[in-house]
Amino acid sequence: MRFQTELVPARLIRRYNRFLADAVLEADGREVTAHCPNPGAMLGLKDEGVRIWLEPNDDPRRKLRFAWRLVELEGGHLAGIDTSVPNRVVKEALTARAVPGLATYSGVRPEVKYxxxxxxxxxxxxxxxPDAYVExxxxxxxxxxxxxxxxxxxxARGAxxxxxxxxxxxxxxxxxxxxxxxxxxxxxxxxAGDLDPRYAEAFDAARAAGVEVVCYDCAIARDKVTLRNPLPLASDLRAVHGSGGAGWRNPA
Known part of the structure; x- marks a missing residue:
């Protein structure tokens, strides 16, 4: 999945109202408001001053001229924050029959009622x-x-x-x-059972009922995001942490 335009670097001022973020462009110091395509808590990805990458656009139908796409992490790593990207990269991989275990399926239909x-x-x-339902x-x-x-x-929607x-x-x-x-x-x-115990319980119940679990990471660059390597489930499937962040609820 390629970005439509070349990303530009900026420094985050703040993310607010779930779908908005203010940032300062590195090129000229302008302060801009960008669309944040992520309604979640974004723990660890929205700290003030973090370097981010924005996708500019000149579409007159859009109110905002920038959309937030990436966050720079320690060690030269990157994180994508656009929650629509996973569906797009998975569709590409499924269509190319590049996911072992699902490569025998030629029909790939998105957004089917069930x-x-x-x-x-x-x-x-x-x-x-048998038909395969993939979430x-x-x-x-x-x-x-x-x-x-x-x-x-x-x-709750995830559960x-x-x-x-x-x-x-x-x-x-x-x-x-x-x-x-x-x-x-x-x-x-x-x-993350400390953040949503009900989801963790639903995950255990689904696996016991025969739901298959697949996990992949991504290759992330400033021009594209692609599905990369399968990742294993941790031997202890429940991460143990404090309660920080547990109060945020995703209405979706």
């Missing part, structure tokens, strides 16, 4: 095979070492998706929860 008034991110079909989740929380965690805030995937397994289909780690400094995935 469950209780929901839409699954992708429905995979192939004659002679994609964006992961960009890291609090310790190389451990990626999900979610970064309370997500609902897990239950609906389990119901697809009960109906004779395949169901896959596909976690995309949108940062380059992680090597494992765990559930």
């Amino acid at each position: 469950g209780a008034a929901s839409r699954v991110d992708f429905l995979l079909t192939e004659p002679g095979l 994609v989740k964006n992961v960009h929380l890291r609090r310790e070492g190389d451990l990626a965690e999900f979610p970064d805030c309370v997500t 609902k998706h897990l239950a609906e995937l389990a119901s697809m397994v009960a109906a004779g289909h395949r169901a896959v929860m596909f976690y995309v780690v949108q940062r380059t400094d992680c090597a494992r995935l765990a559930m």
Whole structure:
């Protein structure tokens, strides 16, 4: 997935109102307001003064001329903050049959209705095979070492998706929860049970019901983001931390 225009560096002033961020462009010192395509808590990614990368646009239909795409991390690593990117990179990989275990499916249909008034991110079909329902989740929380965690805030919608995937397994289909780690400094995935205990419980129940779990990280550059390597689940699937950040709720 390539960005539409060349990204420009800036320094973050603040992220606010969930979908807005103020920043200072490094090129000329202008202060601009950028769209923040992420309603989550963004723990560790929105500190004042952090170097970020913005995508400019000249579309007269858009109110804001910049959109926040990347955050620079220690050690030259990058994190993507756009929650729409994982679906786009997964679609590219599924269409190219580049995901082992799902490569036998030629039909890739996005946003198909299923469950209780929901839409699954992708429905995979192939004659002679059970349909595969694939739900994609964006992961960009890291609090310790190389451990990626999900979610970064309370997500009732996410727990609902897990239950609906389990119901697809009960109906004779395949169901896959596909976690995309949108940062380059992680090597494992765990559930952030201190931030959303109900999601962690729903995750355990879904796995016990036969829902498959897939996790990949991304190759992130200033011109594109692509699916990279499969990551394992941590041996201890529950990350143990304090309660900081647990009060943020994602209405989505």
